[in-house]
Amino acid sequence: MSARESPLLRKIATVLSLSEAERAFVRDLEKSRRPVSARTDLVKQGERYDRVGILQAGWAIRYKTLSDGRRHVINFLLPGDVFGVFLQLFEIPDHSIAMLTDGTLATFETPQLVEAFRDHPRVAAAFTWFAAREESIIAERATSLGRRTALERMAHIVLELYRRLEAVELAGNGSFELPVTQEILADTLGLSLVHANRTLRKLREIGLVDIEGKTILLQNIRALKVVADFDDLFLYIRKMPESVQQQFIEASG
Amino acid sequence: MSARESPLLRKIATVLSLSEAERAFVRDLEKSRRPVSARTDLVKQGERYDRVGILQAGWAIRYKTLSDGRRHVINFLLPGDVFGVFLQLFEIPDHSIAMLTDGTLATFETPQLVEAFRDHPRVAAAFTWFAAREESIIAERATSLGRRTALERMAHIVLELYRRLEAVELAGNGSFELPVTQEILADTLGLSLVHANRTLRKLREIGLVDIEGKTILLQNIRALKVVADFDDLFLYIRKMPESVQQQFIEASG
DNA sequence: CGGCTACTTGAAGGATTTCAACGTAGGTGG
DNA sequence: CCACCTACGTTGAAATCCTTCAAGTAGCCG
Numbered sequence: 069m070s071a072r073e074s075p076l077l078r079k080i081a082t083v084l085s086l087s088e089a090e091r092a093f094v095r096d097l098e099k100s101r102r103p104v105s106a107r108t109d110l111v112k113q114g115e116r117y118d119r120v121g122i123l124q125a126g127w128a129i130r131y132k133t134l135s136d137g138r139r140h141v142i143n144f145l146l147p148g149d150v151f152g153v154f155l156q157l158f159e160i161p162d163h164s165i166a167m168l169t170d171g172t173l174a175t176f177e178t179p180q181l182v183e184a185f186r187d188h189p190r191v192a193a194a195f196t197w198f199a200a201r202e203e204s205i206i207a208e209r210a211t212s213l214g215r216r217t218a219l220e221r222m223a224h225i226v227l228e229l230y231r232r233l234e235a236v237e238l239a240g241n242g243s244f245e246l247p248v249t250q251e252i253l254a255d256t257l258g259l260s261l262v263h264a265n266r267t268l269r270k271l272r273e274i275g276l277v278d279i280e281g282k283t284i285l286l287q288n289i290r291a292l293k294v295v296a297d298f299d300d301l302f303l304y305i306r307k308m309p310e311s312v313q314q315q316f317i318e319a320s321g
Numbered sequence: 322m323s324a325r326e327s328p329l330l331r332k333i334a335t336v337l338s339l340s341e342a343e344r345a346f347v348r349d350l351e352k353s354r355r356p357v358s359a360r361t362d363l364v365k366q367g368e369r370y371d372r373v374g375i376l377q378a379g380w381a382i383r384y385k386t387l388s389d390g391r392r393h394v395i396n397f398l399l400p401g402d403v404f405g406v407f408l409q410l411f412e413i414p415d416h417s418i419a420m421l422t423d424g425t426l427a428t429f430e431t432p433q434l435v436e437a438f439r440d441h442p443r444v445a446a447a448f449t450w451f452a453a454r455e456e457s458i459i460a461e462r463a464t465s466l467g468r469r470t471a472l473e474r475m476a477h478i479v480l481e482l483y484r485r486l487e488a489v490e491l492a493g494n495g496s497f498e499l500p501v502t503q504e505i506l507a508d509t510l511g512l513s514l515v516h517a518n519r520t521l522r523k524l525r526e527i528g529l530v531d532i533e534g535k536t537i538l539l540q541n542i543r544a545l546k547v548v549a550d551f552d553d554l555f556l557y558i559r560k561m562p563e564s565v566q567q568q569f570i571e572a573s574g
Numbered sequence: 575c576g577g578c579t580a581c582t583t584g585a586a587g588g589a590t591t592t593c594a595a596c597g598t599a600g601g602t603g604g
Numbered sequence: 605c606c607a608c609c610t611a612c613g614t615t616g617a618a619a620t621c622c623t624t625c626a627a628g629t630a631g632c633c634g
């Protein structure tokens with residue numbers, strides 16, 4: 069399964085093995101592909117939303133806005149990421165999702181999500197795993213915001229994005245494309261735009277990263293990890309235990 | 322259902338209505354009650370954990386520690402809160418959970434969780450709702466950490482805790498018990514202990530709250546909400562739509 | 575070329591941390 | 605039963621990280 073064809077299937081393969089029938093089911097969830105352009109809101113804070121989305125290509129952000137306009141970016145959505153599973157429950161989202169770049173989006177309706185949980189337990193297991201992992205990514209970022217310095221936060225998010233992009237073959241050999249303005253980075257890391265810029269420069273000056281246009285080069289991953297106090301446990305990059313998969317099969321049976 | 326007997330059932334009742342059989346099933350999940358004393362770790366970062374916990378009485382925190390000892394408190398666990406549902410998937414937690422006060426804990430094993438999802442869809446729906454809500458609470462706190470000032474953060478968490486405690490009848494008439502040291506509060510809000518102390522004092526000086534020992538009195542809820550830019554949408558205090566409950570029933574059927 | 579948007583840098587100001595010290599209450603042991 | 609100990613809270617002063625203000629540069633597109 070190439071990442072280009074279905075980054076979601078690529079990502080699922082890092083967690084568990086699907087049968088051909090299950091892969092076909094996932095492909096069916098993704099069949100409604102359509103292009104979306106940068107700056108489009110996929111979900112709007114406070115406005116009813118009732119589909120599940122799978123980002124096929126491009127980057128998006130989940131974000132919140134305070135009433136005076138201050139913005140916080142909760143998380144990045146990368147190709148292969150799913151959104152709206154929990155929104156199905158709440159119906160009214162407490163945050164917005166916007167495309168950062170042009171991209172491709174597939175969406176499907178709630179009944180198909182129900183079908184996944186009833187008839188395709190391994191697909192359901194993967195969706196649940198990714199939902200749980202998203203919480204753990206947000207908790208790790210909250211830890212950065214609360215207890216890491218600006219430099220540490222910047223080093224940390226560079227490593228996080230690198231590891232997440234690796235899973236969908238969009239990073240490797242110590243580099244990746246970061247199609248994100250410094251303002252977005254600042255809103256993610258709880259910094260002012262000016263300080264985000266200086267922090268990035270410092271990361272360059274001390275030889276940890278290099279930047280060429282939109283490309284980030286990790287010059288010294290080991291040193292980056294030390295600076296960021298980066299432990300990838302929170303990304304749960306590993307196979308789901310067989311016993312856990314079995315539980316999903318039993319629960320649906 | 323009194324909150325004293327089962328804060329979880331009390332909390333579930335704010336979201337959806339269970340049949341008597343379903344309530345009996347939940348009571349069964351809770352039947353292994355045992356006392357736990359302050360400072361006990363219920364879950365340890367990096368150490369395998371394989372039960373689901375329901376906090377019956379007392380307060381706990383989910384927290385992370387950086388390698389140099391800096392600590393961040395991800396969230397508070399209050400009576401009626403469930404933990405470990407997602408940990409079942411990952412097996413190795415990326416955070417710890419510690420009791421702040423003496424309390425009472427019930428735990429049950431994974432097969433019973435599976436049973437809930439197979440045979441008691443409304444119970445499963447409630448568990449899922451609470452898991453989704455926890456993510457939204459963490460995302461809101463990340464927003465505080467990223468974009469609110471110290472005073473705004475403090476006002477925000479006071480209101481958050483007030484609203485969450487109301488649901489289990491541990492707050493009302495504008496006051497609640499806060500069995501939390503200022504150091505814990507500082508580690509939650511990303512502040513130094515000293516500044517947390519000054520911020521709390523300022524909240525008192527401008528007449529928004531009053532503090533008598535461990536009791537917090539909200540003197541001016543409206544002004545607190547303005548200062549905190551508090552919108553309770555993120556707490557999803559409301560009934561789960563019938564249509565969503567129906568989906569859980571279909572998925573298990 | 576004009577007008578965007580993103581990036582960069584200096585300087586001043588402010589919010590928050592760190593360092594240091596002291597106060598207070600509750601618990602324990604001599 | 606008082607002295608001591610420890611945990612928690614409080615406050616002042618200096619230092620620092622980060623923000624804000626201001627200005628200018630670079631690249632891109634119509």
